[in-house]
Amino acid sequence: MRAIWEGWVAIVDKKRSETFHNLVNMSDKIIPELPFEQALQKESFIAPDFTSLDVMTFAAESLPKGINIPNYNEIREKEGFKNVIFESNTPTNRSKWHTDEYISVAESDYINEHRQDAYKVQVGGHELFGHGSGKLMVRGADGKCPMSFVDPINGEKFESCYEAGETYNSKFGQISSSYEECRADLSGLHLQSLQSMY
Numbered sequence: 001m002r003a004i005w006e007g008w009v010a011i012v013d014k015k016r017s018e019t020f021h022n023l024v025n026m027s028d029k030i031i032p033e034l035p036f037e038q039a040l041q042k043e044s045f046i047a048p049d050f051t052s053l054d055v056m057t058f059a060a061e062s063l064p065k066g067i068n069i070p071n072y073n074e075i076r077e078k079e080g081f082k083n084v085i086f087e088s089n090t091p092t093n094r095s096k097w098h099t100d101e102y103i104s105v106a107e108s109d110y111i112n113e114h115r116q117d118a119y120k121v122q123v124g125g126h127e128l129f130g131h132g133s134g135k136l137m138v139r140g141a142d143g144k145c146p147m148s149f150v151d152p153i154n155g156e157k158f159e160s161c162y163e164a165g166e167t168y169n170s171k172f173g174q175i176s177s178s179y180e181e182c183r184a185d186l187s188g189l190h191l192q193s194l195q196s197m198y
Contacts, residue, residue: 006060010086016052020085020124024050031133035190039147042135050083050128058086066127083127085120118192125191130184136168137161 023030031041055063066085103111137146138161145161162171169176 004061008058008060009056010053011056013052013054017050020050020052020083023124024128027129030129030191033191033194034129034133034187036134040135040137041133050085050124052085055086066123083132085123085127122188122192124188126184126188129191130187131180133187134183138166139163
C-alpha cells in the first residue's frame, strides 16, 4: 500500500453544486436506468453530498476530474459517500473539433458548443451513479449466493458471488481500480445519452 500527501485550496461553485444536488435528488429515477439488473443495486440509495469546486492550487502528483470518497465499498454501502468535481480541471474549448470526413460544420459547431457541459454531466454520472451505486453480492450464512445471473451471450443461468470478507480489490488485485473505473465510465456514458433524464 502506498500513501501520499495531498492538499488543495478551492472555492465552492454554489450554482454548479446546486445543479448537481438536483441531480442527486433525481437518483430514484436515474438509477433504474442503469444497464444493470435492479437486484444488483442497494436496497436504499444513500444520497451523497455533491460539491463542485474551482481549484486555486492543488499540491499532489495529479489533479483528478472528480473524486468519490471514501474508497472503501463496505463503508460506502452502509454509511454513504461524498462526490467532488474539480471544475477547473475539465476540458476547455480552446481547440475546435471538426472533421469534414465524418460530420458537417453545423454538427461540429454544435459539439463544440456543448461538449464542456456534456463532459461535466458525464463526470457527474461517473462519480455519483458509477461509483455510488451497486452492491457486493456476498454468499449468505446458508452457503447460497443472493441471486443467480443469466449469461447475455448463451442465455445460461449461473451463480456467482463474493465470499465473506472479499471485495473487488481482493478479487481483482492490480486491475481492480481500472475495472471499477470502467464500470463508472460505462454508467456515466450510458446516463449521458438519456436526454430526458436531464
